[in-house]
Amino acid sequence: MFEMTAIITFVGSCIYLVVYFGNTLVHHTHYFSDEDEDDESAQEFTTNTVRCEYEYHRASSLKREGDEAVIRAVVSGETPSYSLESELGDCKRAAVIRRMAVERIAGKSLDGLPVDGFDYESILGRCCEMAVGYVQIPVGIAGPMLLDGKEFLVPMATTEGCLLASTNRGCKAIYASGGATGVLLKDGMTRAPVVRFGTARRAADLKFFVEEPRNFETLASVFNKSSRFARLQSIRCAIAGKNLYIRFTCSTGDAMGMNMVSKGVQNVLEYLRADFPDMDLIGISGNYCSDKKPAAVNWIEGRGKSVVCEAIIKEEVVKTVLKTNVASLVELNMLKNLTGSAMAGALGGFNAHASNIVSAVYLATGQDPAQNVESSHCITMMEAVNDGNDLHVSVTMPSIEVGTVGGGTQLASQSACLNLLGVKGANKESAGSNARQLAMVVAAAVLAGELSLMSAIAAGQLVKSHMKYNRSNKDN
Template sequence: MSLYWGSAVRCLLGMCRFLWGVAGPLLLDGKEYSVPMATTEGCLVASTNRGCKAIYASGGAGSVLLRDGMTRAPVVRFGTAKRAAELKFFIEDPANFDTLSVVFNRSSRFGKLQNIKCTIAGKNLYMRFSCSTGDAMGMNMVSKGVQNVLDYLQTDFPDMEIIGISGNFCSDKKPAAVNWIEGRGKSVVCEAVIKEEVVQKVLKTNVATLVELNMLKNLTGSAMAGALGGFNAHASNIVTAVYIATGQDPAQNVESSHCITMMEAVNDGKDLHISVTMPSIEVGTVGGGTQLASQSACLNLLGVKGACNDSPGSNSRLLSTIVAGSVLAGELSLMSAIAAGQLVKSHMKYNRSSKDVSKITSSN
């Protein structure tokens, strides 16, 4: 049986092929980046590349890192809701924070407790710990610190029953309002002003059409669909492609793709201001898949491989802004393709072979 499964796994791995490509150069915060992407979507690299071209021709994009903190939220249970509330008040009392920080921080040189936010469901208490994690994505780091605090709290709250180190109030690999509002990992805003002539010549559309489409599609349409963090065209496309190429956890594209895309006419209506706001980009430049040969090479291409000794955390923070900048380029290009009526044509050209198209035509 083991030989059979071993052969099956090797066969499946042999079938796993991605379209590897590089988009760019992405001109972001005054520096140029060649963005590595691994995908099965035929148009994605070319489309993102076009967005990068438009941004470059307009003077580049800028980014702001708003927050940097990974979270983990254990769930514990007491005999009564009153007792659970007592622990909530204890944890959220500013007078106790320094002590809890010392307990939390002793598990790592880089894991530093930032805050703890609690919520109650009956007699169950959920504690959302947030901490800095250096250049690591940091879930293991924060989990170890959380375990230290739970062990410490057990002394003063011996009736506390630890149900799980993660109670889904974190929230990892699931769409959740808490990440959309509070953030998880890196929270980044990226923006650019695209010149009128670039919109016309490179993107083949016009500013007014893009602004209207963004309002009706990304904002109103998403609201009508009851979207949670999905006020964008295809942020997850770019996030996943860059994540696979750079050794991130692909499943974290769920919350990392939370994004709202905004477009506005500026400079007397001639030019386009576009921005993406992404509150929960979860990336690291050490550990996990970042150590794989191809992924390590891609991180090296971006200049963010490994840990930064001079400024711990700066490599992972830079990677998060590159992810946001790449999403900005992808949003700009796809929205332009839709506005210009090019979406179906481009997919038929780049994402289907002519042989497949002829078969479809003849069968109809």
């Protein structure tokens, strides 16, 4: 009996070691979290490995301990906080115990931060580590937005009063005037590694090689092997001394695509080592991409989806819905969004509040909120048309970075919002069309938001409306 027990223990330990080191290997070699549509098999392997370790530890001795004993183990450092899910085999219990340990260590309460009512297993190995609860952000609906002949109800998650009401008014004005029209100008995610050579001459040699049109087909073939959906579109380089920044641009299907392009880039760099063995890869991202930072390269070249959206607002609608007039809007747009932004040295900020709408839609639909930085690059234009009676308004947004699969889009609430828009998941008939449609909706919502806020400012209503909708009685 003793020998049998020893054998079972030994086999169990071996299984754990294989799972643990296999999981570690996955996290070190596949260091881009699999959020992409074409990465489903890799993501499934990574997630299943995490879950395998999680399931194995259901028999962990710590699991049989009471909550107080586990809390003391975490507080003392005996049990790492990050290992609670695998040690306890219960994601909800892990979050609750971690939360209590945090409160004990900090000497402060997390009362008010909800912990119940959330599926913690849904984020295991995917979205958030060391969970202690979740933040509630109210979601409202603006619309219907009439865009290219289709009606969309736009979900927006925000804590700013007036934002939904204002965007909704803009949607109403656009609808009453016949709707908005959107055009996708470009669709390509970027990644730009930085490599170093012994001399600037060698860095230039690689620049000339990868930018030579005759070499593109070969490099594209190597790049495209990394994915069913990634298709290399272009490669552009910039040199700083003996350092070379290589900006790859590729289509990414319905995924936002950061991971997809990163894997393709890695494949190309490995291929180039045959002819450039002296190439030293400093970083897979050298900030020439550029991600989550304001950058002129995105403003000029675009990143993700580049969209322009326009509408002609009838004079009567400007008067009755927007409570102002065409001439005032045109003048305000020139002096505020164009001249004022230029005076401030704005980079991609030639608008009234595009980031407000982008952030709210991103939070509601599971996008990466940090990409609001470049996704909110926008220039708003207004012009009197039809003998000066009507208003032509447009927003041009070169860097809308969205996806309908992977990352936060998989969570129940965000998935529901994508479903409301009719763009949930991957489009099986036309790869990438769901993500492109989402980008168009974002631009149309920005158009509505710009139109309404500018009208409120032109009519002198801004302070009054915010005092009405953006302040509770407790603040007065």
